[in-house]
Amino acid sequence: MTLQTVRSRRDRWSDWAVIALLVVALLLGWAVMAAARGQRATLADPDTGLTVEYPRDWLVQSGEGVAFRAVDSHSGAWPTAYEVRLSPIDASAPLTPALTMALNNASLTRGRQSTAYRLLEILPGDDVDGQPTMEATYALVAEAEDPLSQRLPAVMLGLDVALARDGQAAVFSLVAPEDSFADAERSFRAFVRSAEIAPPASLP
Numbered sequence: 001m002t003l004q005t006v007r008s009r010r011d012r013w014s015d016w017a018v019i020a021l022l023v024v025a026l027l028l029g030w031a032v033m034a035a036a037r038g039q040r041a042t043l044a045d046p047d048t049g050l051t052v053e054y055p056r057d058w059l060v061q062s063g064e065g066v067a068f069r070a071v072d073s074h075s076g077a078w079p080t081a082y083e084v085r086l087s088p089i090d091a092s093a094p095l096t097p098a099l100t101m102a103l104n105n106a107s108l109t110r111g112r113q114s115t116a117y118r119l120l121e122i123l124p125g126d127d128v129d130g131q132p133t134m135e136a137t138y139a140l141v142a143e144a145e146d147p148l149s150q151r152l153p154a155v156m157l158g159l160d161v162a163l164a165r166d167g168q169a170a171v172f173s174l175v176a177p178e179d180s181f182a183d184a185e186r187s188f189r190a191f192v193r194s195a196e197i198a199p200p201a202s203l204p
Helices: 003-038 095-113 178-194
Strands: 040-045 050-055 068-071 081-088 115-124 134-142 154-165 168-177
Touching: 050 068, 050 081, 050 178, 081 095, 095 115, 095 134, 095 154, 095 168, 154 178, 168 178
Parallel strands: none
Antiparallel strands: 040 050, 068 081, 081 168, 115 134, 134 154, 154 168
16 A cells, blocks of 8 residues: 555545534534524513513514514515504403404504405404404515615415403504415414413503
């Protein structure tokens, strides 16, 4: 066996070792990222009585008329978003019309703010903590605010879930790109179930 052959084998082993280290580093990086994305943060607002658990790496934003808004900054040019709107209702009034009204109000607001907005249907939803809900599904077109942007518009799907707690109607909203909506919906429903709504601190 020549010296050149020995060196060639050593070089090959070195190459494989480098490749193995790179694979391990990539797997560790992916695991850390996945763990971070699986963590939850809690927001409790005594002024509204709302407590929600949302993905820790999402960006919380303020918005007109919303008690909570968070967007997934990792979900692309048209991000997945959660919103919560709260409005007072008459606790003695029939629940279904009150929740339907809350959904319609959210729909009217969204229609004024969105392009090609279309309300698809309003239906009774699954119970949350033994309480009835109403749901609305809708579609809209997301467009860049900058008219010179070269991003193509995208079809977004949405789901509103309305429920009543302590004299308030809460409308939980999901908006996500059409191709990722099904996966987003599963996480969103867990988000709705985890929420707590107490009487606002401003009430006696």
